[in-house]
Amino acid sequence: MLLLRHGATALLAALALLSLGVPASTAAPGPGVLVVSYEPGETEADQAEQQFLEQNEVLESAAAHANALIGLPRDVSLTALSCGEENAFWDPETETIAFCYELAGAYRSLFTELNTEGSEAERSRAVDDDVIGISNSVVFHELAHALITLYDLPITGREEDAADQLTTLMLAGDSLHQEYAVSAIEAWGALALASERGDVAPDPADEHSLDAQRYYNAICWLYGSDPNAYQGVVATGDNPDGVLPESRATRCPAEFEQIDQAWGTLLEPYLKTA
Numbered sequence: 001m002l003l004l005r006h007g008a009t010a011l012l013a014a015l016a017l018l019s020l021g022v023p024a025s026t027a028a029p030g031p032g033v034l035v036v037s038y039e040p041g042e043t044e045a046d047q048a049e050q051q052f053l054e055q056n057e058v059l060e061s062a063a064a065h066a067n068a069l070i071g072l073p074r075d076v077s078l079t080a081l082s083c084g085e086e087n088a089f090w091d092p093e094t095e096t097i098a099f100c101y102e103l104a105g106a107y108r109s110l111f112t113e114l115n116t117e118g119s120e121a122e123r124s125r126a127v128d129d130d131v132i133g134i135s136n137s138v139v140f141h142e143l144a145h146a147l148i149t150l151y152d153l154p155i156t157g158r159e160e161d162a163a164d165q166l167t168t169l170m171l172a173g174d175s176l177h178q179e180y181a182v183s184a185i186e187a188w189g190a191l192a193l194a195s196e197r198g199d200v201a202p203d204p205a206d207e208h209s210l211d212a213q214r215y216y217n218a219i220c221w222l223y224g225s226d227p228n229a230y231q232g233v234v235a236t237g238d239n240p241d242g243v244l245p246e247s248r249a250t251r252c253p254a255e256f257e258q259i260d261q262a263w264g265t266l267l268e269p270y271l272k273t274a
């Protein structure tokens, strides 16, 4: 079972700052929470993912992290199920976040290709950890869509980018979730490489930013959340293995601060700060 540390998050830190200058809002965190359920997987592969997610309480842990921080106006289902496609999505009609077993399976394949070092047991453990990490990231991304609908939050720019930004905030506050963020970054990096190689054609019409952009954004924002801790990701003359160009890196702490302040302001009435 995973142990979640509900330490002060970046969001809460932002809230503490905001509360100094912002008049008290009449809105309050709603009584609702994310409620996890697992529907029976419809294929053997889906059943294997179902068993993995249930045994490791993956969605339960993600839900607990979110529920400790944010109040929803009413309960929202976070349902794992066979969808017939590799996907996760927020359905505003049924007010449900769907997490497809096929998506976990697709990420498992991806991470199996990426984790090639160590014994078989070590590789298998690393893949499991990465699937847990990206699954958390996916839940927080979909939670952002849910919050935008349920609280009618005003978003400028692409909602998909805003959802990725909330995901970073949910992950940047403690070391366990920071590792989850790294799993997501590795996945975007691998997907970006696949489209660079021509394995998968990038789709500029897609509502999401391109995988390469999501990759660099996620690195930038995580680095920006704690530049000292993540100094090693910045490419410099002394650190040619760094992946984040210095020209972007210099902007990242301010980017993170802006994201933190924006989401902190939007969610301020709905945060459980007690």
Ligand SMILES: [Zn+2]
Pocket: 141, 142, 145, 160, 163
């Ligand atoms: Zn999305």
